[in-house]
Amino acid sequence: MVQVTAESAGAPEIDEAALLARLREGDDKAYETLVRAYTGRLLAVARRFLGSEEDAQDAVQDAFLSAFRAIDRFQGGSRVSTWLHRIVVNACLMRLRTRRRKPEQSIEELLPRFLEDGHVEVPTAPWKAGADHLLETRENRDQVREAIGQLPENYRTVVLLRDIEEFDTDQTAEALGISRAAVKTRLHRARQALRTLLASHFE
Amino acid sequence: MTCREFVDFLMNYLDDELLEGQRAVFEQHMIDCPPCVDYLDQYRDAVKMGRSVCQPEAGAPEDAPEALIQAILAARKTEG
Missing domain, CATH: 1.10.10.10 (Winged helix-like DNA-binding domain superfamily/Winged helix DNA-binding domain)
Structure with a gap:
């Protein structure tokens, strides 16, 4: 059983080693736990970069799918939250590069x-x-x-x-x-x- | 040094990238021009506040739309 304990501030704390083991086994419930625990936080990051809600949600989805593909290679050297954070920043940068640029406002x-x-x-x-x-x-x-x-x-x-x-x-x-x-x-x-x-x- | 030059050199000053002579001129301007000191403080505060409010525990809205969660889980299945 993956323990999820509510912290007074911020996201719930997760027993990451147990969760990772279950993710690697392909446990659907573990994937749901991961997505529920981190979507809000990653969406906040993506909104900052992309502004548009639709693009932000797409970037979060891209990020999770990249993370799922890489789950076997994740070494556990950093926290899962840090790892996911890095992936969503990359997903945002990718989206910024490819989306049609709005006319740049003057600063x-x-x-x-x-x-x-x-x-x-x-x-x-x-x-x-x-x-x-x-x-x-x-x-x-x-x-x-x-x-x-x-x-x-x-x-x-x-x-x-x-x-x-x-x-x-x-x-x-x-x-x-x-x-x-x-x-x-x-x-x-x-x-x-x-x-x-x-x-x-x-x- | 003028206020314009002060603003131009501000980031280099904060990053400790000014040569000694430039630094002395910069700091002399801070003595001569109190509003520029306010400007420097506010520039530094703007960076600090930006960093602070973007931390996950800073109370930024963190809603997680159920439709998005379901879409991500469904996309994983499709990808196989």
């Missing part, structure tokens, strides 16, 4: 503007509080997630890979087929744009 209006002499047009105003304090309310956490979702896709993807998924510059460049310099430029612009979007809520 310029979210970047700071400067006067001719190089001084900033509108000086930055302090925020109501620091990050830790702001994140205490659910409303603010939702605002941050929403702001990430508002970034133009090319920029959002870089911020997600570098700052959220913690890919390094080389890994990000390779995943997206762009130069290291382009990764750095996009990351810097994406973070500035995110700051601007958050400033409208937190000033």
